[in-house]
Amino acid sequence: MDKILEIKNLKASVTETEEKILNGLNLSIGKGETHAIMGPNGGGKSTLVNVIAGKDSYSVDSGEIEFFSEDLIEMEVDERAKKGIFMAFQYPSEIPGVRPWQFIKASVDSKRKFLGEKELSVREFSKIYDENIKIVGMNQDLMKRSLNEGFSGGEKKRNEVFQMLMLEPQLALLDETDSGLDVDALKSVGDVVNRMRNNERSFLIVTHYQRLLDHIKPDFVHVLIKGKIVESGGYELVKKIEENGYESFV
Amino acid sequence: MENNSLSRESKLEDKEYKWGFTTDVDTEVVPKGLSEEVVKLISKKKKEPNWLFDWRLKAYKHWLKQDEKEGEPEWAMVEYPKIDYQDIHYYAAPNKSDAPKSLDEVDPEMLEAFEKLGIPLEERAQLAGVAVDAVFDSVSVATTYEKQLKELGIIFCSFSEAVQNHPDLIKKYLGSVVPYSDNYFANLNSAVFSDGSFIYIPEGVRCPIELMTYFRINTADTGQFERTLIVADKNSYVSYLEGCTAPIRKSSQLHAAVVELVALDGAEIKYSTLQNWYPGNKDGEGGVYNFVTKRGKCGNKSKISWTQVETGSAITWKYPSVILQGDDSIGEFYSVALTNNHQQADTGTKMIHIGKNTKSTIVAKGISAGKGNNTYRGQVKILPSAENSQNFTQCDSLLIGDQCGAITLPYIEVKNPTAKLEHEASTSKVSDEQLFYLMQRGLDEEEAHHMIITGWSKEVFKELPFEFAVEAGQLLKVSLEGAVG
Numbered sequence: 001m002d003k004i005l006e007i008k009n010l011k012a013s014v015t016e017t018e019e020k021i022l023n024g025l026n027l028s029i030g031k032g033e034t035h036a037i038m039g040p041n042g043g044g045k046s047t048l049v050n051v052i053a054g055k056d057s058y059s060v061d062s063g064e065i066e067f068f069s070e071d072l073i074e075m076e077v078d079e080r081a082k083k084g085i086f087m088a089f090q091y092p093s094e095i096p097g098v099r100p101w102q103f104i105k106a107s108v109d110s111k112r113k114f115l116g117e118k119e120l121s122v123r124e125f126s127k128i129y130d131e132n133i134k135i136v137g138m139n140q141d142l143m144k145r146s147l148n149e150g151f152s153g154g155e156k157k158r159n160e161v162f163q164m165l166m167l168e169p170q171l172a173l174l175d176e177t178d179s180g181l182d183v184d185a186l187k188s189v190g191d192v193v194n195r196m197r198n199n200e201r202s203f204l205i206v207t208h209y210q211r212l213l214d215h216i217k218p219d220f221v222h223v224l225i226k227g228k229i230v231e232s233g234g235y236e237l238v239k240k241i242e243e244n245g246y247e248s249f250v
Numbered sequence: 251m252e253n254n255s256l257s258r259e260s261k262l263e264d265k266e267y268k269w270g271f272t273t274d275v276d277t278e279v280v281p282k283g284l285s286e287e288v289v290k291l292i293s294k295k296k297k298e299p300n301w302l303f304d305w306r307l308k309a310y311k312h313w314l315k316q317d318e319k320e321g322e323p324e325w326a327m328v329e330y331p332k333i334d335y336q337d338i339h340y341y342a343a344p345n346k347s348d349a350p351k352s353l354d355e356v357d358p359e360m361l362e363a364f365e366k367l368g369i370p371l372e373e374r375a376q377l378a379g380v381a382v383d384a385v386f387d388s389v390s391v392a393t394t395y396e397k398q399l400k401e402l403g404i405i406f407c408s409f410s411e412a413v414q415n416h417p418d419l420i421k422k423y424l425g426s427v428v429p430y431s432d433n434y435f436a437n438l439n440s441a442v443f444s445d446g447s448f449i450y451i452p453e454g455v456r457c458p459i460e461l462m463t464y465f466r467i468n469t470a471d472t473g474q475f476e477r478t479l480i481v482a483d484k485n486s487y488v489s490y491l492e493g494c495t496a497p498i499r500k501s502s503q504l505h506a507a508v509v510e511l512v513a514l515d516g517a518e519i520k521y522s523t524l525q526n527w528y529p530g531n532k533d534g535e536g537g538v539y540n541f542v543t544k545r546g547k548c549g550n551k552s553k554i555s556w557t558q559v560e561t562g563s564a565i566t567w568k569y570p571s572v573i574l575q576g577d578d579s580i581g582e583f584y585s586v587a588l589t590n591n592h593q594q595a596d597t598g599t600k601m602i603h604i605g606k607n608t609k610s611t612i613v614a615k616g617i618s619a620g621k622g623n624n625t626y627r628g629q630v631k632i633l634p635s636a637e638n639s640q641n642f643t644q645c646d647s648l649l650i651g652d653q654c655g656a657i658t659l660p661y662i663e664v665k666n667p668t669a670k671l672e673h674e675a676s677t678s679k680v681s682d683e684q685l686f687y688l689m690q691r692g693l694d695e696e697e698a699h700h701m702i703i704t705g706w707s708k709e710v711f712k713e714l715p716f717e718f719a720v721e722a723g724q725l726l727k728v729s730l731e732g733a734v735g
């Protein structure tokens with residue numbers, strides 16, 4: 001099986017405080033696989049996702065991260081993104097005065113340019129944009145505002161999923177995208193992930209809840225506690241967590 | 251982190267002023283220095299009527315007094331070496347004595363200079379539907395669209411031409427908004443002003459195109475003293491765009507312009523500026539000193555709106571103002587001022603409410619990067635006669651990096667209790683979270699900054715005519731090159 005992401009003995013800390021968060025984490029994700037990560041609050045799930053995306057408020061102290069066999073650690077954030085890593089943020093930023101359309105067009109353009117693909121005309125782009133808005137069930141009026149400004153928590157999450165659909169990543173990292181969503185929104189997030197799944201694309205889904213995973217049925221489930229993956233398994237692991245909590249893993 | 255800031259430094263050094271070049275046009279230069287003789291010479295070269303010469307002379311004498319008494323104003327938050335007013339040329343004109351009638355007659359080298367500035371005169375003017383009165387150094391060299399405008403009775407010409415052809419209008423309105431004695435720099439300008447633009451829109455006429463002037467400072471060490479006068483007669487409308495770039499110079503260049511706007515009853519004037527003059531190198535050497543007096547006066551139910559994007563000059567000293575004299579008149583000021591490297595900007599506005607039911611809006615945005623220093627200085631004055639007046643002021647500062655600064659100095663004076671004033675202020679930094687978010691979507695650091703900054707400036711940009719707004723975005727990008735990324 002071709003590997004998309006290979007993490008070996010990863011140790012990472014908060015840059016400012018030097019607090020150690022990830023303590024020798026191993027994770028291997030193959031092409032077309034969907035992985036779920038569960039774990040108690042403060043275990044390092046967001047840290048892991050942000051380190052993969054390249055956020056510099058975290059420092060990698062040792063270990064390896066390879067994306068398609070290429071070292072990620074020294075790579076710029078935008079280069080990782082253009083090579084196909086997408087992160088759906090737990091708390092997406094608000095950007096005043098920037099319309100979502102403008103922002104996503106710029107993102108798609110810069111990715112296509114990087115990959116040597118032709119820039120989409122405004123018409124081509126708009127067609128895809130409008131279709132995807134419908135698929136995700138975004139409120140059209142909302143998309144006329146500034147990016148994420150005045151969006152509810154749920155609307156921000158939907159917007160993240162919409163961007164994922166637009167950018168067609170190789171590896172999508174979803175950080176608690178299901179938190180704060182109502183049942184309908186949750187279903188539509190699950191639907192989008194399922195419709196995007198294919199032999200080439202992989203997902204890493206961070207969640208606290210069984211609900212989303214029931215919908216998505218991940219191939220692998222990992223339990224992350226205190227900066228380490230303490231157990232990995234299949235979907236049945238979700239049931240075990242639901243019944244016994246995380247205590248049985250410590 | 252250390253590495254990061256090092257590479258920023260070196261990028262800063264690499265930065266070159268994109269429009270830095272000099273054109274070698276034979277210029278006719280009056281010897282350096284300022285005296286009654288020089289004032290006389292300028293007036294004579296321009297074949298001015300006696301009353302105008304007298305006006306210049308009064309201005310010169312007043313300036314002398316002021317210079318002896320207190321010299322340059324020192325209240326602004328800008329620092330610069332003392333200007334030697336005897337070490338400046340007060341007049342320079344391209345060598346051809348007769349003004350060209352068409353583009354064919356324009357010096358090819360001059361046209362080339364305009365090309366480099368990104369203003370292919372003919373195409374641009376025609377495609378964009380813009381009439382261009384290009385001021386090259388002190389004399390206007392090309393005017394397009396003049397005929398079309400003439401049919402509507404609109405006058406759009408150089409100031410010198412107006413003095414010859416429309417002396418009554420000039421006599422009536424020159425100094426009516428900014429008296430020659432107004433302030434040190436306006437005073438200097440009144441004595442030695444070289445050229446500029448004159449616009450007259452007749453009663454009830456809506457000017458169908460955006461009128462535009464590009465200014466450029468060319469001859470070495472030539473102070474440029476433009477004088478612009480726009481008169482919008484009753485119930486007329488005009489939108490005027492002013493865009494500027496200047497070439498690299500070793501010693502600093504003084505620029506002291508005066509712009510007067512007269513909006514008679516029911517008239518509207520929209521005045522937009524893109525100011526992109528040479529800001530000096532990264533050590534703060536060279537660069538244009540920009541001391542400008544811009545003011546408009548409103549009649550009843552009239553409106554004056556200033557919109558400016560200021561990214562250039564080593565020093566900017568500029569307070570476009572509106573005297574709301576007529577009842578129900580409206581004054582607006584929308585500004586984005588960017589300072590990078592060692593640039594200093596002390597800019598803002600004055601809204602003087604005199605008439606009843608007058609309204610003013612101020613949206614002032616300052617962006618500081620590098621070691622740039624940005625001061626907003628705004629004055630809102632409600633006089634006793636200004637029943638039911640309103641002002642809304644919003645001052646926002648955006649800081650990029652931690653070596654720059656922003657200061658907001660609002661002065662409010664209310665002499666009528668029925669006035670309503672609202673003031674909002676904010677200071678923000680481009681946050682790491684925002685940058686990371688945009689970069690995670692594939693924008694590089696510079697693009698990400700640019701997107702955040704143009705978004706932040708949007709309330710001002712949307713007041714600009716469309717093509718100008720696009721250019722303004724580009725200008726911010728160029729001006730910030732090397733400051734980020």
Ligand SMILES: Nc1ncnc2c1ncn2[C@@H]1O[C@H](COP(=O)(O)OP(=O)(O)O)[C@@H](O)[C@H]1O
Nearest residue numbers: 014017021040041042043044045046047048057
């Ligand atoms: N930027 C930060 N500054 C300081 N501490 C942080 C920062 N980010 C995360 N941490 C700390 O790292 C630990 C793990 O956080 P996180 O990765 O967000 O956990 P999870 O997503 O699993 O809840 C927590 O103790 C948290 O307080």
Ligand SMILES: [Mg+2]
Nearest residue numbers: 045046090176
């Ligand atoms: Mg988290």
